[in-house]
Amino acid sequence: MHTVYLIAFMVLIGAVIGGLTNSLAIKMLFRPYKEIRIKSWRVPFTPGLIPKRHDELAIQLGKMVVDYLITAEGLGKKLKSSVFSEGMISWLRVEAQKVLTSNKSAAQLIEENMRINQPKKVMLEKTESFVQKGLSQFLEENRERTLSDLLPETLQQTVDSKLPDITQYILDRGQAYLESPEGKEKVSVMIDRFLIQKGTLGNMISMFLGNERLVDKVQPELLKFLRDQGTYQLLLTLLENELVKWKGKQLKDFENYINQEEVVSFVVHTVHKHVPFFEWIDQPMEEWSGAYSDFVMNNLIPRGVELALTVLSSHLEELLKKFHLEDIVTEQVKTFSVERLEELVLSISKKEFKMITYLGALLGGVIGFIQSLIVLLIG
Known part of the structure; x- marks a missing residue:
């Protein structure tokens, strides 16, 4: 009977020590969050591993995301897939249908979504500025011709x-x-x-x-x-x-006879009068968009998506470099508090950490059992 108690006691002690050791090791990954000092002496293993290596972890995560997770090759395959392109086309058709059948005018939609006040007036002013600049540049460059x-x-x-x-x-x-x-x-x-x-x-x-x-x-x-x-x-x-x-x-011989203001005014007036958009912009979309609905849905959107995805696919590597994705991920991880990182890791691996604790207890119990046998044999 004494032998059974001894074995059970040794197994229990080993299991408790193994479980507590693994649990403590897991806790020490994150805690303490800050280093602990007694006067000028820093307590060993403070702060925890992840708080201590927070910046290095952020840098490595940034590299991992760019090198292995979000790569130009992977994104390119996704963009070229028929499922993605069809999904984009379907989504754009739904959004386009809402716009084309709206009882609001193009001017109202532009004001609401682009925050541009009086878009018709702005477009005419931009047209006038463009024509004025173009005419002045033409005269300046070709005066001697x-x-x-x-x-x-x-x-x-x-x-x-x-x-x-x-x-x-x-x-x-x-x-x-x-x-x-x-x-x-x-x-x-x-x-x-x-x-x-x-x-x-x-x-x-x-x-x-x-x-x-x-x-x-x-x-x-x-x-x-x-x-x-x-x-x-x-x-x-x-x-x-x-x-x-x-x-x-030479052109300069006629320059005195060219009234630039009148020329610009004539061109802008002609554009305003003969370009239909300036007439439609103040009308409800549903009144004039019907004639173009089929073209937009069956031609413009599919071809536009195809062109956009082709251009994106061919310039993905350059775009990712310009986005500085690695720096973005690094900065974001650096802004995470250690508590947030702990919560994030535990939410993903809580079950696995428990299994590690249980495994430590099991190994501790096995070691305790073996020790008890050794004690009995020696005794």
């Missing part, structure tokens, strides 16, 4: 090819005007003025021939002149020469 350098080659060729037609049009319009009663009257007035300027000689001509008879003689000659091939060729040559002169002029 000629029109021939600035105008597109195709436009110059088109103008050149149209000169014969323009020449013929001018002559045709001149003939039509001379043949009209208004044109004949104008010629008569001009003849009368000419004769008056000639004084006595003009009066004598007018007296002998009569103004009407002179008009009747001059008008056919003028028409014959306009119909003559030589006149056509002369006018065409004059227009070609003038066009060459104009092409050779």
Whole structure:
């Protein structure tokens, strides 16, 4: 009976010591949270392991997250998966449908979600600023260049090819005007003025021939002149020469004739008038978005998601570097209190820590049993 008590006692003592030792070791991972000092002497094993290595733990966690958990390769596979892309498309379609069928205007939605007051006014101001800056920059950069350098080659060729037609049009319009009663009257007035300027000689001509008879003689000659091939060729040559002169002029030669404010105002007014968005922005979305709903849902969103995921996948490594993810994780872990870290670890591994304690008690009991046998054998 004495032997049984001895074995049981030794086993119990070993189990208690083993369990308490493991439990204490687990506690010492976190506690004490701060070092304990008796005057200038620091009590050994204070603070606990994790509080003592808090900064190192934060750095290592940051490296582990970047090197093994959130990697460009892993994220790339996730982004390229059909499940992820389909999920993104479905989510965007739901959100887009809410916007497209809203009874609020685009201006209201922009004000609510982007915190931009009077978005239409802001857009017009931005357009005006953009046009003003672009025009000023264009004039500054091209002041010394000629029109021939600035105008597109195709436009110059088109103008050149149209000169014969323009020449013929001018002559045709001149003939039509001379043949009209208004044109004949104008010629008569001009003849009368000419004769008056000639004084006595003009009066004598007018007296002998009569103004009407002179008009009747001059008008056919003028028409014959306009119909003559030589006149056509002369006018065409004059227009070609003038066009060459104009092409050779520099932009600065016309700068005094360019009112930048009027040009900018004209462009902005044209954009405001002809770009539909400026009209729609104050209307409820549901009134005008229906015509574009199918395009947005079946074309814009799928292609946009595909393009966005492709671009993200190809630049993931660079983006992760720019995010400084390792530094973010490190800083976040450093801000964790030791109590929070303890709570976090225990919430994950509480069951395992209990098993370690029980295992320590079991091993302690086994060791106590073995010791008791050794004592009995020696005794």
